Amino acid sequence: MRLRRESRILKEKALASLSNAVTAFNSPQASASRTTVSLMSTQHSFEMLLKGALVQLKVDVFDRDADMSFGFDKCVNLCKEKLGISEQEAGYLRMLAKLRDAEQHWYGVVSEGILYTCMRAAVTLFDELLMRAFGDPLAKHFPDRILPVSTHPPKHIQTLMDEEFTQVRELLQPGKRLGAEARGRIRTLLALQALEVDDLRISERDIDRVESGIKRGDKLATLIPNLATIGTEVTGEGINVTVHFTKHDGAPVRWAKEDEAAAAVKTEDPWKKYHWTKGRLAEKLNLSTGYAAALRWHLKIDEDDSCHIQRFHNRTQIDGYSDNALKKMRDAMKEPGFEVRKIYKEYRLRKKS
Structure with a gap:
């Protein structure tokens, strides 16, 4: 495959970061930075790989208003559409x-078993995406001897989470004074929910709730119900082992009530996503509010859940619009023959009829 220049550079950066991640993980010397370097380099390797794949597909990866490339989440969403990334892959x-x-x-405490499982799954997925995007196997670049290795056979993620929960309970026993480490491990358990939950937000209040629940004797399934939906598929053995994270039916995602002890999942405030008002949207597009309303009507923006939400406060309707609405309207304005005055006339006629 003939690579575009920028795509080749991004692919090389992705491979270099993955090499750094694996090298840090396999380091024989215990280091406080081992987990940090492993996770940060692995995430960076995927961001470069996804951007390289998108550039190769001639997909624009720049936010022209912010004058910078898209963030990681945006690239993942684009690759779901353009590269066929599955929901499970996006969740991982x-x-x-x-x-x-x-x-x-801040800080998290990731057990050796969970870190190995995540790293092995990273290599498995990186290999698959590299092949999918560039027709290039990872074995062409990495010898087997440098892939993540462990002296312990991989365990199912549910077993690892149960072990971690037991460890946290031990750390929170009276007189131990190991609350900071316990909270770091709780933060890791909460982060694992991102496999199932898009726009996951982890707050200190969530960690407080789990910590209080553990001290009361509550079970993991009660405190963090969404972990029940996470699984792993492990095949092969030794250096040839492959790991895939999976999702299956389980407890529903819900909002935690203020007086609940359990730290059920809280997703991001939807109004952070639908942050454009009618006025600000019109101003951003350099349109009058009337012309902007006509264009929204023409494109059925207000009927599209990915573009628009509304709520009522004291019988007043409040509308919110997402970046997707802005993009659709901006793209329409760039189309040949676009005439906002004509659309406005049609809009006015419909309103009168």
């Missing part, structure tokens, strides 16, 4: 990003 990438966030911006 989200989970990896959440584990990386904890390491980069």
Whole structure:
């Protein structure tokens, strides 16, 4: 396959970062930075791989307003459409990003078993995406001897989570004074939910709830019900083992009530996604509010759940619009023959009829 120049550079960066991740993981010396470097380099390797694949497909990966390339989540969503990334694959990438966030911006405590499973799954998925995007197997670049290795056979993720939960309970026993480590492990357990939950947000209040619940004697399935939906498929053995994270039916995602002790999943406030008002949307597109309303009507923006939501406050309707709405309207304005005045006249006639 003949690669575009930028795509080749991004692919090389992806392979280099994956090499750094595996090297850090396999380091024989215990290091406080081992988990951090492993997770940060792995997430970076996927971001470069996805962007390289999108560039090769001639997909624009730049936010022209912000004058910078798209973030990781945006690239994952684009690759679901353009590269055929499945929901399970996207879920693993989200989970990896959440584990990386904890390491980069605060701290998490990731057990050896969970770290190995995540790293082995990363190599498995990287190999598959590299082949899917570029027809290029990872074995062409990496000898087997440098792939993530462990002296312990891989365990099912449910077993690892149960072991981790037991460890947290032990750390929270009276007199242990190991609450900080326990909270780091709780943060990791909460981050694993990203496999199932898009736009996952982990707050200190969530960690407080889990910690309080564990001290009361509550079970993992009660405190973090969404973990019941996560599984792994492990095939092969030794250096030839492959790991896929999977999802299956389980407890539904729900909002936690203020007085609940359990830290059920909280997703991002939807109004953060639908942050454009009618006025700001019109201003961004350099349209009058009337012309913008006509264009929204023409494109059926208000009927599209990915573009528009509404709520009522004291009988007042409040509308919110997403970046998807902005993109659709902007793209329509760039089409040959676009005439907003003509659309506005049709809009006015429909309203009068």
